[in-house]
Amino acid sequence: MLTLLTSMYLLVRAVSTQAEPIRVVVTGAAGQIAYSLLYSIAKGDVFGQDQPIVLILLDIPPMLPVLDGVVMELQDCALPLLREVIPTDKVEVGFKDIDAAILVGSMPRKEGMERKDLLKANVAIFKTQGAALDKYAKKTVKVLVVGNPANTNCLIASKSAPSIPKENFSCLTRLDHNRARSQVAMRCGVSSDSVKNVIIWGNHSSTQYPDVHHAMVDLHGSEKPAYDAVKDDTWLRGDFISTVQQRGAAVIKARKLSSAMSAAKAICDHMRDIWFGTPEGEFTSMGIYSSENTYGVPKDLIYSFPVQIKDKTWKIVEGLAINDFSQSKLDATAAELIEERDTAVAFLGV
Numbered sequence: 001m002l003t004l005l006t007s008m009y010l011l012v013r014a015v016s017t018q019a020e021p022i023r024v025v026v027t028g029a030a031g032q033i034a035y036s037l038l039y040s041i042a043k044g045d046v047f048g049q050d051q052p053i054v055l056i057l058l059d060i061p062p063m064l065p066v067l068d069g070v071v072m073e074l075q076d077c078a079l080p081l082l083r084e085v086i087p088t089d090k091v092e093v094g095f096k097d098i099d100a101a102i103l104v105g106s107m108p109r110k111e112g113m114e115r116k117d118l119l120k121a122n123v124a125i126f127k128t129q130g131a132a133l134d135k136y137a138k139k140t141v142k143v144l145v146v147g148n149p150a151n152t153n154c155l156i157a158s159k160s161a162p163s164i165p166k167e168n169f170s171c172l173t174r175l176d177h178n179r180a181r182s183q184v185a186m187r188c189g190v191s192s193d194s195v196k197n198v199i200i201w202g203n204h205s206s207t208q209y210p211d212v213h214h215a216m217v218d219l220h221g222s223e224k225p226a227y228d229a230v231k232d233d234t235w236l237r238g239d240f241i242s243t244v245q246q247r248g249a250a251v252i253k254a255r256k257l258s259s260a261m262s263a264a265k266a267i268c269d270h271m272r273d274i275w276f277g278t279p280e281g282e283f284t285s286m287g288i289y290s291s292e293n294t295y296g297v298p299k300d301l302i303y304s305f306p307v308q309i310k311d312k313t314w315k316i317v318e319g320l321a322i323n324d325f326s327q328s329k330l331d332a333t334a335a336e337l338i339e340e341r342d343t344a345v346a347f348l349g350v
Contacts, residue, residue: 021052021083023098027129028105028147029057029087030066032257036264037102042074042082046268047100047275049081056086058094059105091132098137102267103129103157106147116343119152123347126153130160139164142274142312145171146267150204151287151302152340156348158289158302167314170274171287173208173304175259175266176200179244180210184217187240188229194218195226199306200244200285201295201326202333203340208304209329210244212236214320237325277310283317284309295322295330301337 024041026034034057040046042055055074057067067087074085088094095101107121126145133141141164145154154171158164180198185191195217201209217229230236243250251259270286278284283306290301294316297303306317322330 019051021054022047022100023054023056023096024100024102025056025058025094025098026102026104027058027094028103030059030063030070031104032260033104033146033263033267035070036260037104037267038070038074039077039079040264040268042077042079044079044081046271052081052083054084054086055082056088056094056098058088058091061089064089091129092136095129095132095136098141100271101133101137101141101143102146102271103143103153104146104267106153108148119149119340119344120347122147122149122153123156123344126156127160127348130157133157134161134163137161137164141168142271143169144267144270144274145169145287146263148204149340151304151337152344154287154302155289155300155341156344159345159348166289166291169289169302170270170314171204171302171304172263172266172270173200173204173285173287174270175263176204176208176210176244176247176304177285178262178266178269179247180212180240183240183243184212184215184226184230187232187235188217188219190217190219196282197306198226198285199283200304201330202304203337204287204304205333205336206245207333207336208245209326209333210241211326211329212240213323213326214306273309274312274314277312278308283307286314288314288316294318295320296327297330297334298338301334301341303334303337 028034042053059067071085071087106125109118145157147153150171154169158166158169177198177200181192181195185195198215199211201211212226215226216223217226219229248259273284285304286307287302287304290297290299290303307314308317
């Protein structure tokens with residue numbers, strides 16, 4: 001009898017101490033990036049192995065039949081952390097009381113489309129989503145913008161959600177960060193986790209600056225600066241930079257589709273770092289709101305900086321030495337972001 005009571009007590013205690021589900025929305029949920037992403041979120045790879053999840057899948061009305069199929073697959077995975085899956089085309093449902101928003105869906109650039117036309121279409125999308133976040137989401141929500149042009153889309157969403165701190169918004173440059181780590185690792189013949197503290201500065205575009213002046217490489221137990229480990233300054237200042245900048249286009253050319261698997265992995269890395277923090281002594285890259293002239297970057301941009309994260313709060317890594325070569329790259333990508341911002345804000349009417 002005592003054993004039975006003890007077992008019942010332990011069962012009740014386990015149920016009572018189980019974490020409350022968090023609500024996570026993914027937009028563009030019927031697309032290929034989301035298809036590579038949703039399983040990892042629902043499995044616990046992002047928010048923790050003991051964190052139940054309610055997953056909300058938001059997309060446009062024509063994609064609802066596809067979402068039904070995605071829901072069935074998630075159900076068939078029989079994932080113990082997944083409490084509920086909600087497919088919807090309504091922002092008031094998608095953003096209701098959410099803890100995290102992963103905004104994957106955006107208007108892709110079509111053949112013959114001018115960049116200003118792309119910006120205009122996306123301003124409308126992210127103005128609507130920002131307003132919905134402002135109205136329906138928790139004020140503590142963490143928002144990650146993936147859909148391109150990610151930096152400017154993120155800025156528009158944040159401007160359209162004035163009651164949510166701008167520090168809660170970020171855009172994805174972790175894919176570029178991972179690409180840079182991988183390129184250096186392959187060049188040195190080591191695993192990618194042997195490379196740390198690469199930086200992606202600026203825009204998630206071909207003007208971004210992959211910087212390894214502060215990166216370290218573990219060469220068989222001996223940590224060296226990346227420039228000393230690679231021993232090829234010409235490559236690091238030339239082909240390395242252009243390879244990372246153009247990697248997305250190279251993937252599209254090869255597989256006729258955009259980077260889905262690697263983008264999904266980067267999204268997981270980005271959100272997991274927000275939730276659990278960056279390792280001691282290491283930093284990552286993230287597009288965040290520029291509120292001061294840090295490293296000469298103008299205010300009121302979403303700009304990729306090196307950051308460290310603790311308690312779900314990022315902090316720019318300051319005091320890094322920036323040489324003239326690097327500063328010219330930082331300035332060039334900032335100039336592109338200023339042009340994008342001014343065009344988008346004109347459409348927004350702010």
